[in-house]
Amino acid sequence: MHPFLILLHLAAAVMLLLWAVRMVRTGIERAYGPALRNAMRHARGGAPGMAAAGVVLAIVLQSATAVGVLAVGFCASGIIGVGTGIAALLGADLGSALVVKLLSFDLSELIPGLMLVGATLFLKFESRQVRQIGRITLGIAFILLSLQLVGQATAPLRQSEVLPQIAGYLAGDPLTALAVSALIAWGLHSSVATLILFASFAANGVLPVEAAAPMVLGANVGGGLVAIWLTRGAALPARRIPLGNLIFRCVAAAIALVALQLFPSLLGALGGSPAVQLVNFHVAFNLCLVVAALPFIQPMERLTARLRPVPAQEMQETATYRSALDRSTTARPVLALASAQRELLRMGEAVEAMLRPVLDMLDAGDPLQIGRLRAMDQEVNRRHTDIKLFIADVNRGSLSADEARRSLELASLAIDFEAMGDIIAKNLLTQAEEMSRLRLRFSREGWGEIQALHARVLVNMHMALNVLVSSDLESARQLAAEKSVLRRMERESHDRHLARLRAGAAETLDTSDIHLEVVRALKEVNSLLVKVAYPILSEQGYLRDTRLVEHV
Incomplete structure (x- = not known):
């Protein structure tokens, strides 16, 4: 050969x-x-x-x-x-x-x-x-x-x-x-x-x-x-x-x-x-x-x-704040809104960095770790404030109708991302602190449900950030459909949780309130994520004004 x-x-x-x-x-x-x-x-x-x-x-x-x-x-x-x-x-x-x-x-x-x-x-x-x-x-x-x-x-x-x-x-x-x-x-x-x-x-x-x-x-x-x-x-x-x-x-x-x-x-x-x-x-x-x-x-x-000692620069890296907002572009709306979108993407990445380790904190986090993670919410809040003020400066100039609409959409999404950070810092991490303080463990079935919800929300977080950058219609439709999926997963988890309570499972009784709060918080984070798709779907005529059936 x-x-x-x-x-x-x-x-x-x-x-x-x-x-x-x-x-x-x-x-x-x-x-x-x-x-x-x-x-x-x-x-x-x-x-x-x-x-x-x-x-x-x-x-x-x-x-x-x-x-x-x-x-x-x-x-x-x-x-x-x-x-x-x-x-x-x-x-x-x-x-x-x-x-x-x-x-x-x-x-x-x-x-x-x-x-x-x-x-x-x-x-x-x-x-x-x-x-x-x-x-x-x-x-x-x-x-x-x-x-x-x-x-x-x-x-x-x-x-x-x-x-x-x-x-x-x-x-x-x-x-x-x-x-x-x-x-x-x-x-x-x-x-x-x-x-x-x-x-x-x-x-x-x-x-x-x-x-x-x-x-x-x-x-x-x-x-x-x-x-x-x-x-x-x-x-x-x-x-x-x-x-x-x-x-x-x-x-x-x-x-x-x-x-x-x-x-x-x-x-x-x-x-x-x-x-x-x-x-x-x-x-x-x-x-x-x-x-x-x-x-x-x-x-x-x-x-x-x-x-491999930790360099001083790396130790201070988390405290270093870098903004994508370019104040010199406020008189040029196209560039200014692109700058605001970049900053919004960084804000979303910060929220993702808070959400990703939540599962570990609920399972085995200590107060010091939870406190460090909660401190990241300050960055989210700061970016939220900077975006709102930046867009307010841009709106003082002359904007077309499309530019004005886009500026309001970005400001609204900044509010939604800030709300996600609050849910994680003030709800999910609070539940993690309670789990650690009382040395509680979820039941095997309940922990599996929380894991599935958390994994689904993380996937949707990636999808939402991709939609924010690409404005892809098909991805936006897929993201919007995830709201119904999470609603169904929450309802099924709730029903199974009540069944475990009726059976008298000890771990379920001890963690019942925390379990329901965590499931509800994850659903709320997902609902806010889905809103990234709404402007794209609305512009293309794929979004209904109401879910109610008209009364005949």
């Missing part, structure tokens, strides 16, 4: 593998995302408990990086500390190693059945949960299929004259092999896919085990780099979590590399075939790393604090 065709087939097989791994992960996140986040949020037992939670989550998600991003998000919200986040990430790497071990078995005979079941569930059922299970099943089938394709694509390479020279060089230069594989893992953004690929190469005789063993260590280091890259935009100290994990992995990889040179027979004791040896070596490396690193979590937390 022509070398170009070999590379084409191999590249296609690798991309199928990457896509299949991502398909499984996204299916699990969509089907069981809230439950997985709760499992990590409620993990007990300190660092060992978080490490165990990381193992389980990585096995389910087939990605240690996804667990790392989740841990960084929780740390940024104050739910977990840096040390427990590092422990969770160490456990997640062990969990992803176990996933590689599972996928290394010959499961090719399952491919037709998995494809049939997965496609049937995804195409023939309307339930979102069932469809995501079908997506997961198809993803597993495609992973197994991609491994077959990798074997077929690499078969001609065994007769290559150049490949043995490259493999021999890597076997004789383990540092280069480690560095190359770290770059490959970072480029693929999946240590699971990278290690499955290396195991497949070894199984097909393309990669000798002497060269592949350092590459396994490099893939572990590269996986740590991926987590740092994906969380580079997070605030400190949350970014210390992937940094601490990477330091642990680099030190462990260096020790393991030396051990391989001193005791070359170690790999032979891990299995009978090169592929089995590599996979078992990967699992053993991560298992030993977790056991050895857990006692040093606190020293690592202190080390990362020294390596």
Whole structure:
């Protein structure tokens, strides 16, 4: 076969593998995302408990990086500390190693059945949960299929004259092999896919085990780099979590590399075939790393604090107020209204930043965290005042009818966003304080209802900000329809809540008033969000003046 065709087939097989791994992960996140986040949020037992939670989550998600991003998000919200986040990430790497071990078995005979079941569930059922299970099943089938394709694509390479020279060089230069594989893992953004690929190469005789063993260590280091890259935009100290994990992995990889040179027979004791040896070596490396690193979590937390201190500029960043309002444009209405719209968008983003962690505050927030979040309402109020005064200045000039109408719409939306901030600060966060003070917990069913409502309102918040910028009619229609959806969800939650009260559920009795207040507040926030769509729908004649049926 022509070398170009070999590379084409191999590249296609690798991309199928990457896509299949991502398909499984996204299916699990969509089907069981809230439950997985709760499992990590409620993990007990300190660092060992978080490490165990990381193992389980990585096995389910087939990605240690996804667990790392989740841990960084929780740390940024104050739910977990840096040390427990590092422990969770160490456990997640062990969990992803176990996933590689599972996928290394010959499961090719399952491919037709998995494809049939997965496609049937995804195409023939309307339930979102069932469809995501079908997506997961198809993803597993495609992973197994991609491994077959990798074997077929690499078969001609065994007769290559150049490949043995490259493999021999890597076997004789383990540092280069480690560095190359770290770059490959970072480029693929999946240590699971990278290690499955290396195991497949070894199984097909393309990669000798002497060269592949350092590459396994490099893939572990590269996986740590991926987590740092994906969380580079997070605030400190949350970014210390992937940094601490990477330091642990680099030190462990260096020790393991030396051990391989001193005791070359170690790999032979891990299995009978090169592929089995590599996979078992990967699992053993991560298992030993977790056991050895857990006692040093606190020293690592202190080390990362020294390596990544919070800059004074970043500490003051939240207090820095930047306005998009350009006072020099008040005499030019077109530019002035565009400036006001930009400021309104910033105001909406501030409200979103207040709304997003509300669920965490209701579940495990302390008064200090809640107070910091409530202080953000001052920015919302200030932007609201600035927009009103700015638009008042613009209206003193000469405006066309359309410009005057638009200025009133922007002022009205500013009032609505300010009202959302008040609902969050004075209602939702007050309920969170009450939950924390009385040490209350929602019932499992009630908490699930609140989670569903909160997730829906967040999605609608994104949609509303997009509509504000784009003025897209179809998106506006979809946003307006969400008012009926939230009304139905609130009514169903209310009915189920009353049924739980009648049954005498203790947790429901204790949190009844708070549950109803939270549900009502989320519905009110959503109703205010929907008003972003009204000017667009009204202009196009798609908005009714009243919901009442005319009396005949």
